[in-house]
Amino acid sequence: MQISVIGTGYVGLVVGACLAETGHTVRCADIDQRKIDGLKSNILPIYEPGLEPLVERNQKEKRLFFTTDLRDAIESAEVVFIAVGTPPGEDGSADLKYVLQVASLIGKHMSREMVVVTKSTVPVGSAAKVSQEIAKQAKFPFHLCSNPEFLKEGDAVEDFMRPDRVVIGVESEYARRVMSELYAPFVRTGKPVLLMDISSAEMTKYAANGMLATRISFMNEVANLCDKMGANVDFVRRGIGSDSRIGQSFLFPGPGYGGSCFPKDVKALVRMGAERGVPLEVLSAVESANERQKTVLVSKLRSALGDNLTGKRIALWGLAFKAGTDDMREAPALTFIDAVLDAGASVCAHDPAAMDHARTLLSNRIEFAETNYEALTGADALVVVTDWMEYRYPDFERVKRTLKQPVIVDGRNLYDVEKMRALGVRYHSIGRPSA
Numbered sequence: 001m002q003i004s005v006i007g008t009g010y011v012g013l014v015v016g017a018c019l020a021e022t023g024h025t026v027r028c029a030d031i032d033q034r035k036i037d038g039l040k041s042n043i044l045p046i047y048e049p050g051l052e053p054l055v056e057r058n059q060k061e062k063r064l065f066f067t068t069d070l071r072d073a074i075e076s077a078e079v080v081f082i083a084v085g086t087p088p089g090e091d092g093s094a095d096l097k098y099v100l101q102v103a104s105l106i107g108k109h110m111s112r113e114m115v116v117v118t119k120s121t122v123p124v125g126s127a128a129k130v131s132q133e134i135a136k137q138a139k140f141p142f143h144l145c146s147n148p149e150f151l152k153e154g155d156a157v158e159d160f161m162r163p164d165r166v167v168i169g170v171e172s173e174y175a176r177r178v179m180s181e182l183y184a185p186f187v188r189t190g191k192p193v194l195l196m197d198i199s200s201a202e203m204t205k206y207a208a209n210g211m212l213a214t215r216i217s218f219m220n221e222v223a224n225l226c227d228k229m230g231a232n233v234d235f236v237r238r239g240i241g242s243d244s245r246i247g248q249s250f251l252f253p254g255p256g257y258g259g260s261c262f263p264k265d266v267k268a269l270v271r272m273g274a275e276r277g278v279p280l281e282v283l284s285a286v287e288s289a290n291e292r293q294k295t296v297l298v299s300k301l302r303s304a305l306g307d308n309l310t311g312k313r314i315a316l317w318g319l320a321f322k323a324g325t326d327d328m329r330e331a332p333a334l335t336f337i338d339a340v341l342d343a344g345a346s347v348c349a350h351d352p353a354a355m356d357h358a359r360t361l362l363s364n365r366i367e368f369a370e371t372n373y374e375a376l377t378g379a380d381a382l383v384v385v386t387d388w389m390e391y392r393y394p395d396f397e398r399v400k401r402t403l404k405q406p407v408i409v410d411g412r413n414l415y416d417v418e419k420m421r422a423l424g425v426r427y428h429s430i431g432r433p434s435a
């Protein structure tokens with residue numbers, strides 16, 4: 001099939017490369033000339049494990065093309081995916097500006113009957129707006145379809161290639177047939193393709209992110225209570241996660257959720273509810289609990305070093321909002337950095353993937369270290385914000401030797417409390433006894 005993906009970010013690039021891998025001809029189009037120039041030379045704008053070989057192989061095999069010529073991409077497509085950003089507007093609702101811009105171009109340049117797929121996360125009811133925008137200029141029939149994406153940054157290729165399920169909202173037999181065919185190679189093991197109406201598909205994406213964010217905020221609050229009650233959240237997590245009604249995933253407490261999806265999608269869902277007179281009180285609480293959680297590392301740092309952080313030097317391990325990505329959108333590290341700089345401390349940070357983004361975002365407000373150990377030199381404390389593999393088993397003797405004093409604040413509960421105690425490290429984590 002001739003497929004075009006408009007918007008070549010975290011989602012569009014993965015979708016395009018994976019569809020090309022199954023034999024389709026895919027054009028990935030974006031308005032960002034630099035991004036497209038880089039991609040043509042197999043230089044990826046994002047860090048995503050396993051993506052580079054896919055891009056390189058499929059470009060070489062002439063199944064995957066990158067272009068800024070949106071007109072050509074639309075004209076040649078039988079199926080077009082809209083995968084542009086939907087950032088939060090001022091009132092928290094998802095801003096459809098980019099989606100509607102693309103819809104308008106689709107109407108203008110379509111050259112045959114086609115399926116138009118919204119991959120971007122869009123509020124319930126957006127399909128009608130997209131449809132109207134296309135219809136203003138369309139000269140051929142088109143079939144709108146909502147196909148929300150559930151990939152996780154850091155595992156995106158694996159998630160797309162082997163999804164737990166595929167959700168497809170369709171309103172025509174034509175779109176149902178084309179989309180089922182497109183996804184057949186990815187669900188050969190029997191994972192379900194859930195066909196439904198478009199509004200339900202749009203809602204499914206928000207409900208999924210709302211539920212996951214709720215689990216995180218819930219566990220963060222339980223961990224905070226564990227801190228005060230002398231309980232250990234590690235035991236509690238396993239104790240509740242073993243219940244098959246609850247399950248183990250998404251129960252790890254931490255410094256608050258970040259990234260490009262949970263914060264904006266929870267906001268958008270709350271907004272959707274408010275607009276329809278349906279207060280989503282659980283999700284409003286999830287959001288405020290998360291905002292509070294993003295300050296937890298600073299509070300723990302103050303308990304370790306004293307209230308006055310003026311002149312303190314902090315080593316920071318991890319800038320990305322989670323391991324496996326270079327994405328720093330809404331990253332808890334940014335909230336932490338702002339707070340400690342405001343308090344008069346300085347920061348020297350390391351991240352295996354996000355340093356380039358961080359340099360652009362933070363310029364010279366903090367220092368950057370080439371290695372995680374280098375960040376420790378002269379520091380009064382180490383604060384671990386992201387759960388990268390390489391931070392899990394460091395040489396603790398070296399850590400202790402290099403820090404000015406042996407203080408670790410661990411926002412991801414990576415280290416064993418007893419081990420830290422035995423090493424003589426003053427250790428603070430989330431919802432577990434301190435050492």
Ligand SMILES: NC(=O)c1ccc[n+]([C@@H]2O[C@H](COP(=O)([O-])OP(=O)(O)OC[C@H]3O[C@@H](n4cnc5c(N)ncnc54)[C@H](O)[C@@H]3O)[C@@H](O)[C@H]2O)c1
Nearest residue numbers: 007008009010011030031032083084085086098120121149
């Ligand atoms: N990142 C994720 O993990 C994830 C997961 C599931 C769903 N989503 C959703 O997918 C959508 C895209 O997210 P993302 O993280 O890939 O965003 P992104 O910001 O990484 O990429 C968006 C891309 O769209 C391009 N773009 C913007 N306007 C354009 C236009 N008019 N024409 C062509 N290109 C245009 C931008 O240049 C950018 O490259 C969002 O709605 C998001 O909520 C994201």
